Amino acid sequence: MTPEELIAYYELEPIPREGGLFRRTWAGSERADGRPDGSAIVVLLTADDYSALHRLPSDEIWHHYLGDPLDLLLLAPDGTASAAVLxxxxxGGQHPQLTVPAGTWMGARTRGAWSFFGCTMAPGFTYEDYEHGDARELTARYPAEAARIAGLCRP
Known part of the structure; x- marks a missing residue:
């Protein structure tokens, strides 16, 4: 499939602040706290966009489906940084599925023209959970990753 076919088939829409195009494909039953039991989305990133650094209060599982591999930058709460390829x-060391632990700053960019992937969470995602990364604050905390942080942050 082409990116245009994926956009049409899934009726993908822009992800607010983070970047990319997405569609929620599943949300579990609503819990007492108003959150769904779980949630799943599909996401399309193209070479002219990226998933901005952000963090969530629950683990998030990323799944590669189609297209080019995806480079992820992971900034852990303990001050360490790592990179992974979805x-x-x-x-070759790539991961078809990767769990990003709760509280880890994460950002991603395709290695080619486009990447189509999914993310799953339990309990499910709510917009109140999303914390957008600030380049200045993240660079101060992870100075060795300053260049990559600058490339994965947006106002």
Whole structure:
């Protein structure tokens, strides 16, 4: 499939602040606190966009579906940083599925023209959970990653 076909098929819309195009494909039953038991989305990132650094209060599982691999920057609460590649080449060190622990700053960019992937959370995502990364604050906390942070933050 092409990115245009994916956009039409899933009726993808822009992700507020974060970047990319998405569609929620599942939300579980509503819990007493108003959150769904779980949620799942599909996301399309193209070479002219990226998933801005953000963090969530629950683990988030990323799944690669189609297109090019995706580079992820992960900034852990303990001050360490790591990188991972979401993609199909398991022998080459890529991950078809990757869990980002709660409280970890995460941002991503496609390695090619486009990447189509999914994210799953339990309990489910709510917009109140989303915390947008600030380049100045993140650079102060993770100075060795300053260049990558600058490339994955937006106002």
């Amino acid at each position: 993609g199909p080449d398991i022998r």
